[in-house]
Amino acid sequence: MSDYQKMWQDLGMDMEQHDMLCQVLPSAVGDVFLSQENRPKSMDFWDLVISEVHGIRPAELIEEQKKGRKVFGTFCVYVPDEVVVAANGIVTGLCGGSQFWVPGGEAVLSKSTCPLIKASVGARLGKTCPFFRIADIYVGETTCDGKKKAYEILGEDVPLYVMDVPQMKRPQDIIKWKDEIATFAKKVEEFTGNKLTVENLNKAIHIINEKRKALARVYNCRKSKCLPISGRDALLMMQISFFDDPERCAKMCNRLADELEERIAKGISVVPEGTKRILVTGTPLAVPNWKLHNIIETSGAAVVCEEMCTGTRYFENLVDETKESLDEQFMALSERYMKTNCACFTPNRGRIDDILRMVEEYQVDGVIDCSLKFCCLYDTEKRAVSQALKAKGVPVLSLETDYTDTDAEQLRTRIGAFIEILNG
Numbered sequence: 001m002s003d004y005q006k007m008w009q010d011l012g013m014d015m016e017q018h019d020m021l022c023q024v025l026p027s028a029v030g031d032v033f034l035s036q037e038n039r040p041k042s043m044d045f046w047d048l049v050i051s052e053v054h055g056i057r058p059a060e061l062i063e064e065q066k067k068g069r070k071v072f073g074t075f076c077v078y079v080p081d082e083v084v085v086a087a088n089g090i091v092t093g094l095c096g097g098s099q100f101w102v103p104g105g106e107a108v109l110s111k112s113t114c115p116l117i118k119a120s121v122g123a124r125l126g127k128t129c130p131f132f133r134i135a136d137i138y139v140g141e142t143t144c145d146g147k148k149k150a151y152e153i154l155g156e157d158v159p160l161y162v163m164d165v166p167q168m169k170r171p172q173d174i175i176k177w178k179d180e181i182a183t184f185a186k187k188v189e190e191f192t193g194n195k196l197t198v199e200n201l202n203k204a205i206h207i208i209n210e211k212r213k214a215l216a217r218v219y220n221c222r223k224s225k226c227l228p229i230s231g232r233d234a235l236l237m238m239q240i241s242f243f244d245d246p247e248r249c250a251k252m253c254n255r256l257a258d259e260l261e262e263r264i265a266k267g268i269s270v271v272p273e274g275t276k277r278i279l280v281t282g283t284p285l286a287v288p289n290w291k292l293h294n295i296i297e298t299s300g301a302a303v304v305c306e307e308m309c310t311g312t313r314y315f316e317n318l319v320d321e322t323k324e325s326l327d328e329q330f331m332a333l334s335e336r337y338m339k340t341n342c343a344c345f346t347p348n349r350g351r352i353d354d355i356l357r358m359v360e361e362y363q364v365d366g367v368i369d370c371s372l373k374f375c376c377l378y379d380t381e382k383r384a385v386s387q388a389l390k391a392k393g394v395p396v397l398s399l400e401t402d403y404t405d406t407d408a409e410q411l412r413t414r415i416g417a418f419i420e421i422l423n424g
């Protein structure tokens, strides 16, 4: 990634620290991804993007900024990309997935904050992530308490806007979220200098729906008994989709789905017949958090689905494209986003129903429910998830982890024992 030194300098990054971060990436990519056999050829796109993750897309974003476009950095799947895209803005995900950033976060946050939040704050304060440097504005949301307080720190020297996400899903909450989206739209108009119209919002809704459909096509292929793609590769595709241009993302995912469908037709699988199929559920896996998938798939099982924000929650459910006024469109957006089932809602029975449905759809043999340390929301829901799965006779393993490698061997032992049980 040496070609981008000047760009990083211009972004005011800490070059020494950033070099240290960049040094570990190539071997991690090699170990987790390139070492796999029989990968779909279309993964070449994501291999390139991840090998230059701090170069290619940041350089594109800077070029777009020169044309007057604004970059919105987001942290949660409830923030509606459509509103930003309609106003000719660009959305980029900002969640931190590396242990490298955690100490920087711990310097200003309680240690008992989840690693995702600590890493996100550390990435900003340590000046080692170009995306955090490039974003013109951060858009937070009132989901969990840790994030709410972290936004107060993140917003100290960057424009920050926080969306107030409801905590329940009653009819009045859907209306409240619609009003919140309308208020956000005003902020986006003001920040970009571009007005939202029925036409540009409908076009944006269509673009993001097409991206969701393309991601869903790839996931549909993972439902096949003949498994044409590993969980690691699918996860990488999903993680990058938070950063990429949505139209290119749809194009590349459709290209991958074409290849996967062809593989299924020809009976080409990435794992031997009878390999146990795992659904993982829990807290999101932000780049470069590949630990769980890597351990599962090097222990003799395959990950076939992620019921996570870096998974099905990102693409399931489309926005109605037939609405004819901004008010109706905001309502359609609210209805779609409120179908996403995050543990920050109460009650959250929808997530249990989703998991049970996906166990059937993806022909799952066992579920691994894994949350990040200090995420009390997902940790607490483990009980309900486990009870519901056990009632249906589906084996489940509940885990907690962080971004360090210190628990890797312990996880490997527990996951290995779980797979052994599945293998009977």
Ligand code: SF4
Pocket (backbone or CB within 6 Å): 075, 076, 077, 078, 143, 144, 283, 284, 309, 342, 343, 344
């Ligand atoms: S887990 Fe909840 S708070 Fe976190 S990104 Fe997903 S929806 Fe947002």
Ligand code: SF4
Pocket (backbone or CB within 6 Å): 114, 115, 116, 117, 143, 144, 145, 146, 147, 283, 284, 372, 374, 375, 376, 377, 378
């Ligand atoms: S993993 Fe849990 S604690 Fe961390 S940001 Fe997501 S919801 Fe909040």
